[in-house]
Every structure is written in C-alpha cells, then in structure tokens.
Amino acid sequence: MFDLRLLIGAIALSSSFAAFADTPLPTTAPAPANNPTTPEKVALGKMLYHDPRLSSTGTVACASCHNTMLGGEDNRPNSMGVHGQTGGRSAPTVWNAAFNAVQFWDGRAASLEEQAAGPVTNPIEMGMKSWDDVVSRLKTIPGYPQAFEKAFGDKNAISKDNATKAIAAYERTLITPNSAYDQYVGGNKSALTAQQTRGMEKAQQMGCTGCHSGPAFNGAGVFQKFPTFSNGALEAQYHFIKDLGREDVTKKEADKHMWKVPTLRNIALTAPYFHNGAVKDLTTAVKIMAKLQVGIDISDADTADIVAFLNSLTGEFPAQTMPVLPGTPGTSFNYN
C-alpha cells in the first residue's frame, strides 16, 4: 500500500515543496476512443441527464442530485432518492467530473459511462428495476428513438450502452473554466488576492499538493487514505471511518478507508464536505484535513487564507439551454 504519511513527511522535511498545477483547467475533456463527443450525443445526453422518467417514481433525474444549475450537486450531506430515501455518501459534483480518473467516492467506476449506469438502478437512488425497463420506457417515448438514431447513426439505437455513452458525452461538456486561479496561472498575477496567494502557498507548504495535484486538483488517479492520522475526538463527532471506502469494493484490507481524491474545483459550492457530508462548512473542513491528513493544527488565520484560496477555484458556469424533453402523448408511465 502506498503510504501517504511517508510522502507527507518527505514534503514537510524538504526545503522546497510541490506547487499546485501551473496550467489552467482544460476547456475540453478527453473522450474514450469508443465514445467520441459529438453535438448530437451531447444533446441526447443532456435530455437523458435531466429526464426524471429514468427513475421509478418519475421524480428523480441525474440532475436532481447532481444539479447543473447549482454546483453540480445538491448541497445535502446525503442525497435523496426515490421515496425520500437517503444513502451514506454525499453526491460528488458533476462539474469537471470528466477530469476524474475514476468515478464515485470509492472509484468503483472506471469511466463516466460506467458511472452513469449505476444510480439509475440503485434502489435508493433512481430505483429502476433494470436497465431493460429503462430501455423499454425510452423506446415508447416518441422523440427518443430519433434522438438516439441521430446520435449513434443507426435505427434501434436505444440501449443501456448508448444511453450511458450519451450521458457521459454530455458530462464531458460540464467544465467550469476561467476561475481566478486559472487566470492567475494563465499569467494574470493580480487575479488572486494577496490572501489567496498566501493561502495557496500555505496549502502547498502543508503538502496538500501531495494528493490534490493536477489542473483539476484531484491527483493522478491513485486512491488515498482518509483519515491518515487517527483522532478520537474528530471521529466521535464526524464518524469518518464507519465507511470502509474502497474496501467495500475490492474486499481487500489494504483498501480500507481509501478514497478517490475529490477535485477542489468549485469546492466552495459543494458543501457539506467529506464522503459522508458530515462537515457543514469549508473552514471546518480545512482544519480537519490539516489535522487528519498532514497532522497539523493550523491557525485560524492560515485557515482563512486557505479558504480564500479555495474560493479562487470557483469557475465560470457555461450558459446552457434547457432540454425540451419529448412527451408521451395521451399517456404516462406507471410510476411507483
């Protein structure tokens, strides 16, 4: 197992330290070879992403918990799926998810395509019995067969595979460029305030870059342990280690409390924080990260500087048109 504490120690002892990314967030996301991004696929994906008929109740769309009108999630500790059910983890933001090497908190999906398939049939999320049922519904909604044909080039193109490809293609367009930080690394040194620059330097010195590296501040795709340092008082309050993290996926002891490194992009807009959404505000989250990941008690002043820096990672949200979802003339589905 990769031992984060060794790296942190090395960084702390070093006279120099790793800097955050020196390149702005890319404005386009790479697509897999078998799912090139096309306008037709993106248009279809946007429809599917916002269509509550992909849930058993007809009330929950992808966008319900990963809200594209907000910071890409729902600002709840745990999302609310069909019939008001809640799970144990907090919805990650969809904005810039295209730059994650893996998806879900525990990284159990290797791609946006794979991720998109999951919540639809999760009984406490969108609650559909099966993707066959989803495909059946889509086939009976006039407009979808045509939209799938446009996107994929052949008739009868409605399938789980194509639906998730279209959703992923749309998600690859959900990028928030031009944050103050991006302007700063793009050459405009006055784009960050003095406090934000101090906060950036402190975060670098503390070793936050050990995990939150790269233009999306989400690392190189390897998993990281959280918490690294144990702390009884914080655990009693926030219950971080109740959830085994990646161990639940791999069943390997070495993966206990290992998590995908979340992006710091737009972090100011994605409260509450951590995998279980237990921490309501960013100031507390920064103090907890310092304590549990790098073993440092940071001052209020340093915390305020780092929070100011994190606010510089809020990007520009692109203007989007609302999809006009095709109707089911004269009838509706049997929702539960």
Next chain:
Amino acid sequence: MFDLRLLIGAIALSSSFAAFADTPLPTTAPAPANNPTTPEKVALGKMLYHDPRLSSTGTVACASCHNTMLGGEDNRPNSMGVHGQTGGRSAPTVWNAAFNAVQFWDGRAASLEEQAAGPVTNPIEMGMKSWDDVVSRLKTIPGYPQAFEKAFGDKNAISKDNATKAIAAYERTLITPNSAYDQYVGGNKSALTAQQTRGMEKAQQMGCTGCHSGPAFNGAGVFQKFPTFSNGALEAQYHFIKDLGREDVTKKEADKHMWKVPTLRNIALTAPYFHNGAVKDLTTAVKIMAKLQVGIDISDADTADIVAFLNSLTGEFPAQTMPVLPGTPGTSFNYN
C-alpha cells in the same frame, strides 16, 4: 348555483352549437397592475422557480412537480413532495397557467402570485416551516439580494411578496404558441388533419365548448361541476367524488364537486388526467368526460377523432436558458 346540465341541454337541443375559440393563444399574458412583467423580474423568477432550496429538504423546486422541460407537470397521478410524500390531487401544468382566471384545481388562489406562495410552505409539498424561513435563506445566498434589487429597484427587496411576484412574472412567460390549432384559426386551414377537424366539430357538437371556451380552452373563469352526471361504475373505479373540490375552500354545499376548468392546451402531454390523476390515458379521459359531463356514450371512432383534435392543441415550447443559481460559498443549509 350555475347548473351545467341546463346549459348542456340547451346546447344539445339547439340546431347550432358554440365553436371553440377563433383566435390563437396570445403570445403574451396580461400582468396585474401591481406586478408588471420585466426582464429582471422574469430572470429572478426563473431562478426561484428552479431553486430546490425553497424546500425544507433542498430537493423540491417548483419545477420538480411543474416541470418546464416536460409538459409543465410531472405526469404522475399525484406529485411527490419532500420525503416522498404525496397528496390527493394531480399537479396542473404551469404552461399557459397565466391564462387561468383562478389557480389550483379548486381555484383557491386568485392569481399566480397567490398560487406561488402555497406549495412552498405546504408540509407535503416543499415543506418550509414559514415564508420567513424562506426569506431568511434567500437573504443569506449571495446573489439573491442583488437579483431582487435589480428586479424591484430597492435594497432589502427580498420578501414573500416580491418572491411570489417574480415567480408569477416568470410563469407569465411560459406560453406555448403556434399549435396546429393556432395555425388553423390563424388562417391555415390545412394545419388540422381531416380527423382533427372532425374531432373539433364533434367536441363542439357535444357541448365541450360550454366549459372549455376561450383561446386557452379553460372557460371564462367560473367554476364547473364535475361529475355532472353520476355513474356508480365509473365512480367505483376512479373515485372522482371523494374529493369535494371547491367546497373544501368555501365550506358551501353549493361548491361541492365544483372545479376550475382546466386548460386543454397541451393536454396530450399532461397525462394522467382529472383532479385526482386517476385516468391514465387521454382516450379513456375523453370517454369519461362525454359520459359524466354531457351524458353521452361516444363511439371509439368519435373518441379517436376528438383525441386527434386534442393533440392539435400541443404548442411550441420556447427555448429557455437554464438559470445559474447563486451558491452559498463554503456552507450549506440545514436540510431535513
């Protein structure tokens, strides 16, 4: 009490019959003198209408049940509010609601402004304890104070009154012009198919225009009784009279089973049908209306013609941009 049966009898006995509106749906809606429609108010209203933070859980927006990406509602028999709760009535469409003389199935709101206030604090809909709580939330979301000031011209403009005014102003822009029927009455006689024209004439002959008059096919604003004719078999199946309708509002026996006449605009997109959403498909709904309102058993062929005509009332849905909702940097609300 106005006796619908007398009118129907008069129409049935008459050699002529009332026609549906001979003017297209207006493309703008009248606004009350104290709430003129302005672009700033509409922009704010669109934000509020799509903001789930107007609910106790942070999961239910106006748009959740009155979906502007669909036919203006949720295609469920009864909507699903916070914590998966459902009520007894079906969500009316928001499209063209600006042309209703009164709002809600029982007409208990005299304006869109008054209507907009209701669901927010309804415990089974959006579940906020009070409008004071809503106003408090809005005041702490950076961006809303500015948007309210822009819309209403003064600082500290966030109030229940102004929030509902803005929502109503936005709703007055939700108009679907240029249906096949509108093209037809606009002079293009080939805009309706032969079957649709037959259906229109049959519906007129049957006296449907007695209630569904005017360009929005929703009458002159008086209430109408439903059902007019009692029918034990249909009642056993659909339970229409369990709900007392307007009597629940006025406590007057004369208002028992009196309802606002719903628009027929976009009716093909608003299944399931009736105040309790008990009827899944439009074909059955037309047969039931004929039986219970004008006492006629209509043939399958006539029903199909009328359904074809009703499909000609599906309008064009205007392109809309998605609002970018202002965030709460570094924190979130205490949702339940």
